[in-house]
Amino acid sequence: MSDQLVVEDLSAGYNDMPVLHDVAFRVPKGAVTAIVGANGAGKTTLLATVAGLIKPSRGRVTFDGRDITGARADALPGLGLALVPEGGRLFPFMTVQENLQLGAYAPNARPHLAARMREVMDAFPILLERRDQHAGKLSGGERQMCAIARALMCRPALLLLDEPSVGLSPLMAERVLEIVTRLAREEGLTVVIVEQRVTEVLEIADEAHILDHGRIARSGTAAQFLADRSIQETYMGL
Amino acid sequence: MAEFLNIVAIGLLLGGIYSLVSVGLNLIFGVIRIVNFAQGEFVMLGMYGAFAAQVAMGMDPYIAPVVVAPALFALGCVVYWILLRPLQGEPMMQVFATFGLLMVLENVVLALTRGVSLSVNSAAAQISMSLGPVQMPLARILVLVAATVVAGALGWWLRVTLPGKAIRAVAQDRKAARLMGINVERMYMVSFGVGAALAGLAGCLLAPLYSMSPQIGMNFIMPAFAVVVLGGLGSVAGAYVGGFIVGLTEALAGFYLDPALKHAVLFLVFIAVLIIRPAGLFGVAGAEEVGLREQS
Numbered sequence A: 001m002s003d004q005l006v007v008e009d010l011s012a013g014y015n016d017m018p019v020l021h022d023v024a025f026r027v028p029k030g031a032v033t034a035i036v037g038a039n040g041a042g043k044t045t046l047l048a049t050v051a052g053l054i055k056p057s058r059g060r061v062t063f064d065g066r067d068i069t070g071a072r073a074d075a076l077p078g079l080g081l082a083l084v085p086e087g088g089r090l091f092p093f094m095t096v097q098e099n100l101q102l103g104a105y106a107p108n109a110r111p112h113l114a115a116r117m118r119e120v121m122d123a124f125p126i127l128l129e130r131r132d133q134h135a136g137k138l139s140g141g142e143r144q145m146c147a148i149a150r151a152l153m154c155r156p157a158l159l160l161l162d163e164p165s166v167g168l169s170p171l172m173a174e175r176v177l178e179i180v181t182r183l184a185r186e187e188g189l190t191v192v193i194v195e196q197r198v199t200e201v202l203e204i205a206d207e208a209h210i211l212d213h214g215r216i217a218r219s220g221t222a223a224q225f226l227a228d229r230s231i232q233e234t235y236m237g238l
Numbered sequence B: 001m002a003e004f005l006n007i008v009a010i011g012l013l014l015g016g017i018y019s020l021v022s023v024g025l026n027l028i029f030g031v032i033r034i035v036n037f038a039q040g041e042f043v044m045l046g047m048y049g050a051f052a053a054q055v056a057m058g059m060d061p062y063i064a065p066v067v068v069a070p071a072l073f074a075l076g077c078v079v080y081w082i083l084l085r086p087l088q089g090e091p092m093m094q095v096f097a098t099f100g101l102l103m104v105l106e107n108v109v110l111a112l113t114r115g116v117s118l119s120v121n122s123a124a125a126q127i128s129m130s131l132g133p134v135q136m137p138l139a140r141i142l143v144l145v146a147a148t149v150v151a152g153a154l155g156w157w158l159r160v161t162l163p164g165k166a167i168r169a170v171a172q173d174r175k176a177a178r179l180m181g182i183n184v185e186r187m188y189m190v191s192f193g194v195g196a197a198l199a200g201l202a203g204c205l206l207a208p209l210y211s212m213s214p215q216i217g218m219n220f221i222m223p224a225f226a227v228v229v230l231g232g233l234g235s236v237a238g239a240y241v242g243g244f245i246v247g248l249t250e251a252l253a254g255f256y257l258d259p260a261l262k263h264a265v266l267f268l269v270f271i272a273v274l275i276i277r278p279a280g281l282f283g284v285a286g287a288e289e290v291g292l293r294e295q296s
Ligand SMILES: Nc1ncnc2c1ncn2[C@@H]1O[C@H](COP(=O)(O)OP(=O)(O)OP(=O)(O)O)[C@@H](O)[C@H]1O
Pocket: A014, A017, A019, A037, A038, A039, A040, A041, A042, A043, A044, A045, A046, B296
């Protein structure tokens, strides 16, 4: 299977503070890759760098065989790479429908807006009900669904998810992870997911990487990680 | 009664002027979070633009926006791109930069005109309409109509069209907007350009009402600041309604109390509104969050 995303020797940070050090991993097409690690390990920074929000100081990011290192964040949805940021970051004073519409802002997604909107509403019936409500008034679970749906509006090949279950009830978190699994298994979407709920995410993931102080400490299959409690104890204090 | 109605009419017509001048200022603030001190100078440039169009092409000031507004749009875009964009992330510096721009524009116009006060004329500006006992100059009615059309059209554009939604998205969360594929810098530039174009339009329509001087922008920017804070920072509807509140307050207080007190009364109304609604009349509940939140 070919790789959807290849990250090589990636170093990045904020101003003069380095956070990521020579991070390297591959994301196979159609698979769910989990990235786990303690608070402050650099998971959000890693996703933000891949998505173009932070310029790396070193290294390379290749998406679909194309070098996107240092590309503008606003160019990436058009290429098929979408990030659902921590907390969803919906536009609070816009309706659910407007949020979704903006998800298809990329010029190549605009012609398919109507069809895509129907598909997404079918997949997330709750959003159909809440269509005309301001996104700021959604519940935590609805907000996360809407954020995922919004990212799907541009028909991405690769979806980056930053802690989609944070702040949700265990039941709601499970439903969000179910949706992620379904997207990968049924629609062939490649997913990179950062999660604090380590066991839950390893259960749906194919591969996993542990990020520790800005470095990849361990990589393996999700099954290996699940089987080896010691890994989880060492790196995540579980 | 007739007297009262006349004062109200004067207040409304003055309010139309304030509304028209404030809408662009509030658009710029709402989207880019820059208090553009040079907005009054854009109005001033619009007035001189109307003058130039009349001298050069014999154009009526009410037709002049056709050339003046696009010219100010272009100027606004250039100013944003070369002056303000490099200062992104340093809001204080951007405010100082607009203050510097104010000085430069004033001085350039002063140097060009040698300080001679100029005026334009239009046949329409001589007409006065009467509605029962109330006398209203057509020139001021046109400003009021323009303010209404501009506020309505801008509100519609922001609410309904895709570029309008993209601009609102940038105002609400610029990082998320970037993740949607929106070119944030370009939206800032467009917003600043549209704000400047609206000031240019205002300048053309105000040109027949005032004799021009390079410093005339000051007369507009001060009430405009009151208007946008009253109406709600970043709100188009707020700028529109706020203009009338300021205009009416000035007219009524100036007539019934004392012309010297009109600003004091305006200030009291201002404080009262902010005590009742800290976000301004049209500020969305929680606008501190959307309008003034630190964005990362
Ligand atoms: N905007 C920022 N400016 C400066 N430093 C930052 C910024 N954001 C994060 N950091 C720092 O970078 C490091 C990594 O942060 P990051 O948010 O990537 O961690 P994380 O693994 O996502 O943590 P969490 O699990 O809490 O979300 C931390 O030390 C943090 O303090």
